[in-house]
Amino acid sequence: MDFLTIIQVLDSTVRLATPLLLACLAGLFSERAGIFDIGLEGKMLAAAFFSAAIAAMTGSVWLGLLAGIAASLFLSGIHGLASITFRGNQLISGVAINFLAAGMTVLIAQSWFKQGGRTPSLMSEGRFNPIELPFAEALSDVPFLGPIYSELISGHSILVYVALAAVPATWWILFRTRFGLRLRAVGENPAAVDTAGVSVVGLRFAAVAICGVLCGIAGAYLATGLQAGFVKDMTAGRGFIALAALIFAKWRPWYALSACLLFGFLQAIALRYQNIDLGAFTVPVQVMDALPYILTVVILAGFVGKAVPPRAGGEPYVKER
Amino acid sequence: MNTAADISPAIELKGISKAFGPVQANKDISIRVMPGTIHGIIGENGAGKSTLMSILYGFYKADKGEIFISGKKTLIPDSQAAIAAGIGMVFQHFKLVENFTVLENIILGAEDGAMLRPSLAKARQSLTDLASEYGLDVDPDAIVENLSVGHQQRVEILKALYRQADILILDEPTGVLTPAEADQLFRILNRLREEGKTIILITHKLREIMDTTDTVSVMRRGEMTATVKTSETSPAGLAELMVGRKVLLQVDKVPATPKQTVLEVENLRVVDEKGVERVKGISLDVKAGEILGIAGVAGNGQSELLEVLGGITSGTGVIRVNGQDIDLTGNSSDGQSRRARGIAHVPEDRQREGLIMDFMAWENTAFGYHRDPAYQSGILMNNAAIRADTEGKMQRFDVRPPNPKLTAKNFSGGNQQKIVLAREIERNPDLLLIGQPTRGVDIGAIEFIHQQIVALRDQGKAILLVSVELDEIFALSDRIAVMFDGQLMGFRDPAKTDEKELGLMMAGVVEEEAA
Secondary structure: OOHHHHHHHHHHHHHHHHHHHHHHHHHHHHHHOOOOOOOHHHHHHHHHHHHHHHHHHHOOHHHHHHHHHHHHHHHHHHHHHHHHHOOOOHHHHHHHHHHHHHHHHHHHHHHHHOOOOOOOOOOHHHOOOOEOOOOHHHHOOOOOHHHHHHHHHOOEOHHHHHHHHHHHHHHHHHHHEHHHHHHHHHHHOHHHHHHOOOOHHHHHHHHHHHHHHHHHHHHHHHHHHHOOOOOOOOOOOHHHHHHHHHHHOOOOHHHHHHHHHHHHHHHHHHHHOOOEEOOOOEEOHHHHHHHHHHHHHHHHHHOOOOOOOOOOOOOOOOOOO | OOOOOOOOOOEEEEEEEEEEOOEEEEEEEEEEEOOOOEEEEEEOOOOOHHHHHHHHOOOOOOOEEEEEEOOEEEOOOOHHHHHHOOEEEEOOOOOOOOOOEHHHHHHOOOOOOOEHHHHHHHHHHHHHHHHHHHOOOOOOOOEHHHOOHHHHHHHHHHHHHHOOOOEEEEEOOOOOOOHHHHHHHHHHHHHHHHOOOEEEEEEOOHHHHHHHOOEEEEEEOOEEEEEEEHHHOOHHHHHHHHHOOOOOOOOOOOOOOOOOEEEEEEEEEEEOOOOOEEEEEEEEEEEOOOEEEEEOOOOOOHHHHHHHHOOOOOOEEEEEEOOEEOOOOOOOOOHHHHHHOOEEEEOOOHHHHHOOOOOEHHHHHHOOOOOOHHHEEOOEEOHHHHHHHHHHHHHHOOOOOOOOOOEHHHOOHHHHHHHHHHHHHOOOOOEEEEEOOOOOOOHHHHHHHHHHHHHHHHOOOEEEEEOOOHHHHHHHOOEEEEEEOOEEEEEEOHHHOOHHHHHHHHOOOOOOOOO
């Protein structure tokens, strides 16, 4: 493997890790506040569809992004209503959202565009295009560091940088602000927050809303950044891999970055090396495609160590004497 | 201290009523608490003490009635309003975020701005001040779950003081403390009173009321039955007001006449699932016709000792009952085979281990004995027989209401315990293991349960009692062993020891036994 190939694989790692990272941070906010969210997948899918649809209709990727966020927020609202207000089961609510999104996106896509459940391919205006960082061109000839800067660091869409910036931002919010302290507390012991005179419901809805926004960006990136338009089930389990990454990261923002980069790297490898010829037989492409998912299981089963989830996670808060 | 008539009460409640569905938890309650006093509220479980305090802290809204704070009519719709009115509450089960630091717990909800740093710095300073003012030392950077229970309670008190509370409500504060920690708590409360704070102490322990309060209110079945000066009452008088009839506070019993050894334990060790050794080589014996009481602060291995004896967990060492070895590996033994060997077990936590709360009383009385031929009818259970049997048991043990078809959770704590006792005692065991027999049980039922245990002893049974209540240990035991950190600190004769000595042993300090 030569240097350029490595750079290319890493470059594609960054792009593939971006939706995972956004979804993972989305889950982090929600679960740190005690609301388990297996509906990340559905929210991303809905956001992917609406962002692509609106971008295709208006020609504006920014309107598309807003529509994606709105769709995701709407589903978050349902999840919040079911699991916070009505104290329903968070897993069931999440499963329902996944089903709802999987069905509705295709249905609406067919009704609007009549292209077999997909949106029209997006032209350049309807997509988030790569941004050239300053001097990328000029520095590209510098040995070693040049390609790293111009190929790996520069040349991604704005949402990739947003996702990367969201990591320190999340850390800062969680561990340096009043809101973060309360958010973490409500996921550990909502009774402590309640007796301190702070609204448990308000905090949890805020967390679920942030989760909705981040999922919306993740979905929009899938349909308008990574690819050019929406196709059926295009999230392909990324919401669940993001959840796996979240557990792997032990609900911490910086660990989440590493975990998502690892999973993104696995996907990049699978994309690049489709058939591996081992002489006697060929490792088929399906095995390579399945690799990230297999490794997810292996890593979660064996290498996580002790991951302690937020203690009040998954449980609706009921006031008690 | 405050006898002048012109001082308005720190708290005055007028005509507070609160109903939960058909249950009237508080009926027309009025109370006046003068500033700078410690006011006790005593009553049995379910008498409505906690409901009343929850209303005062804004957890519940009263159906009727008014609250006056320092003479001003105050509405308390939520906890925030209570905090603003200067009320702080220390709950029985602490409301702390266990993996936060002390400092983080203290500022939670009372931060000064959107950024944490300035709030933390300010809290650190005021914590130092409070520590020196009231003797409330706690390491501000310690993680709460690493603190002892006594220190966690201090954090709760500090939380209230940091919020400028003038009125402090403590709900059953000593339930989880060692005697020494409790003494320390009361010293702190006295200090707070001297500084002009008003303290409301909710408890069911008569001794605490007598020792620390200035005035005391008694609640029974949702009503305030009396408010008296503590100096003008007596424990017996208070107990009568609580229960509504005369109560024997002392258990009547004749000296024990121990006979042959029933239970022998040698070098027993138990390692829990985390790999921590909980029982560290214990040896003891219990004879027929005696009660061995094991005292200790909760969490020092008594639970594990009971569980391994009862066949719930496995351990190593030797256990002999009536001279025969009992398998400890857990491979060929369980609760049922233990029962077949004449061991009955009344577990510490009746709601988790003693009963299935969603099952009916008659189903619960069959557990562990469901293979009894009398309960069978071919391959089916003879439910009618079990129900009839249960009805008899309920009558003999005064379970109220005596309805076998009521689910376990609908009985009061005392009646639940009577159901478990009836199940275990009526099987005529040689050895009774009994943990926390009267935890969460009201005074009237305590009297009955204690009498049953002593009666069983007088029939010549061996009884191993584990309790965190020293009063109970003294009332029942013929011999006392103290457990600390998985080991027995020694045996004492209840007539020749006192609370002070046992309290020290419970903290791991052994004075050489005066021979």
